[in-house]
Amino acid sequence: MIMFCTIDIIGHYTRVIFFQGLDKTKNQHFAGGNTYWEEKKLGKFITSETRLLEAMEYVCKKKYVQNWDKYKDIKNLEFKCMQLVEESEDNIENWYFHKQSSDPDILLWLCHGKLRLCCSEGHYGAECSPCPGVKQNVSVCSDHGSCQGDGSREGTGKCVCHKGYVGFMCSNCDANYYAVPNISVFTCNECHQSCKGGCFNSGPENCKECHTGWIMSDNHKCEDINECESENRCSGKHMKCHNLEGSYECVCEEGFVIDSKGNCKINVEASAEEMWIPPSRLLRSFSISSFCILISLVIWRRSLSLSIFATICALIILLIEFYFDHSSFFELSHYLL
Structure with missing residues (x-):
């Protein structure tokens, strides 16, 4: 049997689709066309086994459900629905042929009364x-x-x-919540973050006590303590203190970013808005420009010594391009300036 912690929802889902199937077939009739003969020989279509079979074709198929979001949190809902239908097939037929007039709600009759798996809401x-x-x-x-x-x-x-x-x-x-006054519906709102041990109303001026990071002022208001005014809050290289409500944080100076070890390093990925020329581009431009000037001198003077020097410079440029840490160049220029 399906676990009854979800049986009420599954039963409701089954009922919704089953009644949609009944609704879609209520104005139909037997396939023959001679309605008088059909009703005389086969009975009324509305209470016939033919209609029940047609209605059951809709059961457990989510494509026929209009408000699917209501049931989306239940896994394998279609399978569980079919399980319930198969286990209750005789009871469904009994309700359809004998009970639907006296007990029009199949969910109440089947899940609540017959199977005793569910209770009414509340x-x-x-x-x-x-x-x-x-x-x-x-x-x-x-x-x-x-x-x-x-x-x-x-x-x-x-x-x-x-x-x-x-x-x-x-x-x-609850503690650290207060009842909102002068409204018809009882509502509890959270106290201001500076409050400790509850409050009388909203805002830092209604706190009973102040949390760490705030101090009670003369006018009975919790005011933020600026921890950054104390010395040595952020002693790391290229770090500065940033005050927060009730606390503080250490951040890197402009042009630096924090690394995995908590230290500030040069931000080599800085955007053009943060730096006039990124260090990698500056170093590359300098080396290529110098090499071009040197090649021009070699061609102009046709000197063997200059040719050898140009070759050495080319090797140095390649070395800088592929092995030199561009950020260290920027750091050096930072100190020089």
Whole structure:
């Protein structure tokens, strides 16, 4: 048997498609064409086995469901739906031929009553006991939580409260939350991040105490402490302190980026907006320009010594291009300037 933690949803899905199948076939008739003879010999089409078979062709096929998003979280839904239909085939036929007039909702008749796998919404457990709030004719768990086991034959019926709410009926605010005043619906909002131990209302001026990183001012307001005013907050090379709300962070100076070891290194990938000329392009332009000038001198003077010197320069340029760390050149120029 399918696990009943999802049987109510699967049953609802099955019911939706089954009734869509019935709806699509309600205005049809037997294929012969002689309606009077068909009804006299075969009975009315609306309660016939032929109509049931045609309606069952729609069952468990998600392409016939209009609001598919409601069921998308259940894996293998079509397979589980077919499992339920196959296991309940006799009961479905019994309902169709004998019970649909007195019990028009097949989900209630089959899953809730006959198979005893489900409970109505707002009920839980073996006896379908009411969830907190149902007897009082108010929303289950004050609409701020969910009843454990709601709709199934299992569960404790306890309220699992949403974030910020606590209590038997989720009708109180959790620590560091406050009840919003002067509104008709009970709502809990989170206190300001500077508050510690709760607050009276919104904002840093309504805190009971201040968290680390804030200090209570004379006008009873939690104000941010600027940790960057203290010395040696960020002592790393090319690092500077950046103040945050309630804290601070160490960041690299402009033109530097942090590496995997937490140190600041030259940003060789800096964009043109950050640097006039990237160091790699500057070094390459300098070496190629120098080599072109040297070649021009060799051609002009036709000197053997200059030819040898040009060859050596070419090798040096290749060495710089493929083996030299461009960032170190930029770092050297950074210190020289």
